[in-house]
Structures are given as structure tokens and as C-alpha cells.
Amino acid sequence: MYSSLKPLIQKELEQIEQAGLHKAERVLSSKQGREIRTNGERVLNFCSNNYLGLAGSDQMIQAAKEALDNYGFGLSSVRFICGTQTIHKDLEKKTAEFVGKEDVILYSSCMAANMGFFASLLGEEDVILSDALNHASIIDGIRLCKAQKFIFRHMDMADLEKGMQDHKDKRVRCIVTDGVFSMDGDIAPLKEICDLAETYDALVVVDDSHATGFMGENGRGTHEHCGVRDRVDVITSTYGKALGGASGGFVAGPKELISLLRERSRTYLFSNSLPPVVAAASLFAIEYIQQHPELRAQIWENTKYFREKMQQNGFTVPTSVHPIVPVMLGDAKKTQQMAKRMLQEGIYVIGFSFPVVPEGKARIRVQISSSHTKEDVNKAVNAFVNISKEIS
Numbered sequence: 061m062y063s064s065l066k067p068l069i070q071k072e073l074e075q076i077e078q079a080g081l082h083k084a085e086r087v088l089s090s091k092q093g094r095e096i097r098t099n100g101e102r103v104l105n106f107c108s109n110n111y112l113g114l115a116g117s118d119q120m121i122q123a124a125k126e127a128l129d130n131y132g133f134g135l136s137s138v139r140f141i142c143g144t145q146t147i148h149k150d151l152e153k154k155t156a157e158f159v160g161k162e163d164v165i166l167y168s169s170c171m172a173a174n175m176g177f178f179a180s181l182l183g184e185e186d187v188i189l190s191d192a193l194n195h196a197s198i199i200d201g202i203r204l205c206k207a208q209k210f211i212f213r214h215m216d217m218a219d220l221e222k223g224m225q226d227h228k229d230k231r232v233r234c235i236v237t238d239g240v241f242s243m244d245g246d247i248a249p250l251k252e253i254c255d256l257a258e259t260y261d262a263l264v265v266v267d268d269s270h271a272t273g274f275m276g277e278n279g280r281g282t283h284e285h286c287g288v289r290d291r292v293d294v295i296t297s298t299y300g301k302a303l304g305g306a307s308g309g310f311v312a313g314p315k316e317l318i319s320l321l322r323e324r325s326r327t328y329l330f331s332n333s334l335p336p337v338v339a340a341a342s343l344f345a346i347e348y349i350q351q352h353p354e355l356r357a358q359i360w361e362n363t364k365y366f367r368e369k370m371q372q373n374g375f376t377v378p379t380s381v382h383p384i385v386p387v388m389l390g391d392a393k394k395t396q397q398m399a400k401r402m403l404q405e406g407i408y409v410i411g412f413s414f415p416v417v418p419e420g421k422a423r424i425r426v427q428i429s430s431s432h433t434k435e436d437v438n439k440a441v442n443a444f445v446n447i448s449k450e451i452s
């Protein structure tokens with residue numbers, strides 16, 4: 061009977077509401093893009109992970125339409141029964157080549173990839189060393205695994221080294237980190253991590269969801285950006301951000317490791333295969349990115365311009381190079397008010413406050429896309445300047 065659970069749920073919903081933690085979903089009546097329609101208004105979008113502007117683009121739509129005709133809508137099967145088409149194998153091969161690993165296994169999301177990774181490979185004899193600010197999907201993936209865990213302070217290499225020393229006796233030491241952290245846009249010190257991994261013989265796993273497609277000279281990811289392309293052992297990432305933005309995730313790594321995931325990984329084995337439209341269009345996205353380096357040039361130029369302009373206007377923007385740009389305001393109320401006014405002025409940005417970020421570190425997180433024009437960026441900067449005067 062639902063009657064015993066209902067009041068508990070109602071109480072919890074009220075608490076969420078009262079704490080100001082309710083996540084209202086904004087409804088779009090348009091495609092994803094630099095400009096979106098919401099509540100009947102057209103606004104510039106500065107809060108999507110559509111880093112290269114592919115998500116709503118004509119090219120992606122065309123690629124997806126063709127795939128629909130060639131491969132159908134769905135497979136009604138998991139991969140190992142009758143759910144593997146040529147397009148899945150092609151996408152795995154292309155992705156492996158792109159990120160520079162031997163093999164790739166597809167999942168329905170990066171969340172599913174991370175949930176299915178650790179328990180398939182590691183056990184009680186092993187230890188996982190995980191950055192304190194790692195994504196929820198890594199945290200939950202680790203929870204499903206019997207390995208011991210050591211949470212090191214965010215990007216603190218001394219703390220990581222201590223963990224490695226404490227766990228010298230373990231069969232496998234596995235370091236896992238986000239390549240780019242989504243709240244601050246800070247980039248994991250992969251060179252230092254790989255150095256420690258070498259000293260203490262550890263596996264390095266990087267979740268590169270906020271980097272695959274545009275970080276590094278060829279857009280391969282944070283490992284390329286940090287100059288450790290061959291030293292990161294395993295990469296997990298998503299097709300749901302820069303690579304077209306629909307859904308799907310993957311694990312890339314040594315061929316035996318990927319082979320074992322195909323045998324053991326529960327979120328792979330017991331879940332439907334990636335829709336062929338998504339697989340084919342994601343493959344197209346990678347090819348498109350490789351043929352259009354100007355998209356990458358544009359996102360870096362836009363990001364640099366926005367960061368500089370904001371700093372010139374006296375805003376606090378932590379030092380990084382990533383298109384995730386947190387504008388630090390400190391005060392939670394001011395942040396919410398600011399985000400609301402920005403939207404009224406046609407700039408869609410999101411405010412984050414405690415407990416999503418530490419207390420007193422409320423911010424508006426801006427995400428730059430290569431699809432933004434210089435004029436768009438100027439509009440956003442001007443809105444920040446004018447509205448912050450108005451509400452200070």
C-alpha cells in the first residue's frame with residue numbers, strides 16, 4: 061500500500077522546496093542551440109554542454125535522418141543477442157582511434173559506463189583512489205565495487221601520494237578522476253597523476269565527459285591537452301555533450317580490459333544497445349569535428365574573450381582555460397536574483413549555490429560554445445555588468 065510511503069515522500073518534497081533545492085525544469089520549445097525558445101521568448105543559451113554547437117545543427121539532423129533510414133529506430137535487444145549492428149562496431153572503432161586507445165565499448169550513457177566499470181574489473185584485494193569532487197556516476201560506480209576506496213582531497217597530489225603509500229600492498233591501485241570538473245571548469249593535473257601512477261604502479265582512469273571532442277590540439281581530450289595521451293590507461297566519456305549531445309557513453313582502453321567488460325559489465329550486458337540513430341550520428345560528429353578544426357579554434361577564442369572581458373569588468377573568474385566559466389558571486393540570494401534577471405535580459409545562465417557548491421561560493425556558471433558569436437558574448441558580458449550594478 062502506498063499510504064505508508066506517501067506522507068514520507070510529501071514531507072521530503074516539502075523539505076527540498078523549503079531548503080531552496082527544488083530543481084525546476086525549464087521547458088524549451090525549440091531545438092538546442094546558441095539561441096533557444098523558452099516561455100515564448102528567444103534567449104541566448106549560455107548553460108548547455110553543446111560545446112561545439114553540434115546538438116541542434118542541420119548537419120547532425122541530416123546524419124541522423126539518413127541513419128534512421130539505413131538502420132531503423134531501435135534494436136529491441138541487448139548487444140550480445142541481436143543488438144549489434146555494423147554501426148556500433150564502426151562507432152567503437154572510430155572512437156578508439158579518436159581518443160587514442162586500443163578498443164572501445166559503448167554504453168547507453170557515461171553514467172552507465174561508470175556504473176559498469178569498476179565492479180567488472182576490481183575486487184576486495186584492490187583499492188580505488190578517487191578525487192573528492194568526482195562526478196556522481198563515478199561515486200556510484202565505486203559503490204557497486206568491493207574494492208577499498210581512498211578519497212583524496214580535490215587535486216591534492218600529496219594526499220593522493222599518501223593514499224598510494226597506504227595501499228602499497230594492494231593487488232591493483234586504480235586512480236580515477238574527472239578530466240574536467242564541472243562546477244569550476246578546473247582541469248585535473250594528469251601529468252602529476254600519471255607520474256605518481258608510474259612511481260606506485262597504478263592504473264589511471266579519466267572521465268573526460270567535459271573534454272572529449274575539443275580539449276587538446278585534436279580535440280581528443282584532457283589527456284591530449286595535458287600531454288599524457290599514452291599514459292592515461294582508461295578513458296570514460298559521453299556522446300551527450302560535445303559529440304552531438306544526444307546520449308551514449310563509452311569506455312576506451314587496452315583491448316583485454318574492454319573484452320572483459322563485454323563479458324562482465326552489467327550495465328552493458330543487461331541494457332539495450334545504443335539506438336542506431338545515436339550511434340551513427342555520434343560517429344558522424346567525430347568525423348565532423350576532425351574535419352572542422354575551426355570549431356575548436358572558435359571555442360577557445362570565445363572562451364578567452366569572455367574570460368578576459370569579465371575580468372576586465374571586475375568579476376571574479378577562477379583561472380582556467382575551459383569553456384565552463386564560473387562567475388563567483390559568493391552570496392546565494394544575489395546569485396539566484398542575478399540569474400533570473402539575466403534571463404529577462406535574454407541571457408540564459410544558471411546559478412549554483414550550497415549544497416551543490418560549498419557555502420559562500422555561490423556562482424553563475426557560464427558555458428561557452430563555439431556557436432556563440434562575438435556579439436553574443438558581448439551581450440552576456442554587458443548583461444552581467446548592468447545587472448550586477450542594479451542588484452548590488
Ligand SMILES: *Cc1c(COP(=O)(O)O)cnc(C)c1O
Nearest residue numbers: 169170171195267269298300309
Ligand atoms: C555529464 C557527465 C557524465 C554523465 O554522462 P551521461 O552520458 O549523460 O550519462 C558522467 N561523468 C561526467 C564527468 C559528466 O560530466
